[in-house]
Amino acid sequence: MQRVTIAQVAERAGVSTATVSRVLSGRGPVSAAVQRRVRRAAEELGYQVNPIARALRNSRTDTVGMVVPSISNPFFTSLVENVEHALGREGKELFLCDARSDPEIEARRLATLVARNVDGIIVSPCHGTESGAAVQATADRLPLVQLDRFVGGTSTDWVGVDDVAAMRQVMDHLREGGARSAAFVGSLLTNSSTEQRFAGFRHRSRELQITVDADHVLLGDYSVAWGETAAARLLDGGDPPDAIVCADDLIALGVTRACRAHGVDVPGTVQVTGYDNIEFARLAEPPLTTVDQPRERIAAEAVRLLAAAAAEPGGRGERPPSAHIAFVPSLVVRGSTRAGAPAP
């Protein structure tokens, strides 16, 4: 069960290791006859390249690293799936890391990926400011693209969605359903997703003259539990809003659950919206109206940007201006809101 090396193939084929290398990596001119002999020898011995040796020599690993805030958030796993798929088409592997929503762990993960010589990194930074240093330091050494979230003080490629435009759709839809006041439940404003979504929410509610009480903006984290807590606070408070806008579906799931627990009718008494369109949004009671991000396109674009950056000659140093690509997501209307709801 010893590992087959290029030397053994060379011996069997009666050529030098250089020739074997040339045949197997498809570089350099080799006569057809020799090619056949080498291939046959490799086949017979069950030769497989040693990616480690190749990486040491080439300082390329055909591996891309990806760092997400939390692998247990279905939105991110879905993104990961799409990225992996897109990379597969280019014959690259994905090295996945979970930052556990902790900038320190995230920084360590990024350093590890650099040390491991990945060819590029896709990261969805977990913190809007604290992630900055590590992300920028990494981007100075390798092609890097930020996905979905964006961290301030960095200049790297980014691909995601136009959160402000999405929120405009959400607010218009709620208004159409009769909302006159609204609450926002998000995570602490330490990542761009929440920031942008909140900005969009705030902006459009002003324009539509939808009231937002000062204590109707609740910030915690992206979790079901936080959604439940926040909703309880809103409902127990003096004057519950007509609508609760959530920064992601996990929160919204918690919110609708809490509403049920409090005997508050959704969407009759209060409308609820989510963001991301994870699979479970559809399964909630009532099913969640939410914002669908074009994950596949986002992933494809990220991989494309990475490939482009890698192809770039000059290496790091003076780089071309970075690209910011935002898709406009679409509203998915379901039972947790009133306007245009499908007939029951």
Next chain:
Amino acid sequence: MQRVTIAQVAERAGVSTATVSRVLSGRGPVSAAVQRRVRRAAEELGYQVNPIARALRNSRTDTVGMVVPSISNPFFTSLVENVEHALGREGKELFLCDARSDPEIEARRLATLVARNVDGIIVSPCHGTESGAAVQATADRLPLVQLDRFVGGTSTDWVGVDDVAAMRQVMDHLREGGARSAAFVGSLLTNSSTEQRFAGFRHRSRELQITVDADHVLLGDYSVAWGETAAARLLDGGDPPDAIVCADDLIALGVTRACRAHGVDVPGTVQVTGYDNIEFARLAEPPLTTVDQPRERIAAEAVRLLAAAAAEPGGRGERPPSAHIAFVPSLVVRGSTRAGAPAP
């Protein structure tokens, strides 16, 4: 931004590369004074080991590979999280692969991991028979432990739960709630989870004299969609069962949803149970009664077995008998069943 090598550290510290290596990897005797000098030099230059070079030299990568059937199944992501955590404590990294429930992709992933010289592999085989060859071939070359699922015709370590015992608890509970007939919704019997769970279901329903109609065993895949389809079939059929036992929570989520859509009361008319206790089980309407697997212990045990196998001297070849470790999972009673349900 060039990479700092051991040679540069050596030069700066005025010692040989061997000494630097000894200091940094903590092997071999070095005088305290030299140690300090080397460490300072390394620090100042911002030295980081090159894991690739180290791996080539040592044929150890401090990386463990993990292959799961589907990264979008919350149960597996949770398992992954726990494994990663356990590995972190040993200073190892995790290389995660998604087999997309396809034995062929799975085989390729396993081969890739072997080629990449991971130190060991944790795999939850996606198919009960077709995964066999690749898993065994891999296990012949590296420490390997199967997690949760087990594939026939292999002899490797395994850690998971006692599905039969779990199903006994489930059936007893349903009986207590008054069930006289039951249906089983699972995936095609091509993986051990379903097989064992079905066996346990069948066995205990006989003992309890719970009727199982021939056409009340529905096999598809582990997905919400299949749960919905299967439930529709059961409810539209002539004589719906008192209870629907599902092989995992995703299926159960689909089943309860379909029941609601059909206006069938859960648990009043039909009781429903899941398996895995994913986070969303709690959020369903009604919340799912399900089986909780001790994921953290499973993960810890798998990592321990791997470490033990790696420590094994003789290398592969004549191996000690493999270990099969099964935990007895616990029933989590919620609103989708009748007996012992918490007061509303």
Next chain:
DNA sequence: CTGAAAGCGCTAACAA
């Protein structure tokens, strides 16, 4: 078109 040889960065004998 092919082979010889150098070397990617690191570690483990073996010497001193």
Next chain:
DNA sequence: TTGTTAGCGCTTTCAG
């Protein structure tokens, strides 16, 4: 205790 040296398996000049 420290240095010298020989590779791990592969690719790539540079000669031939």
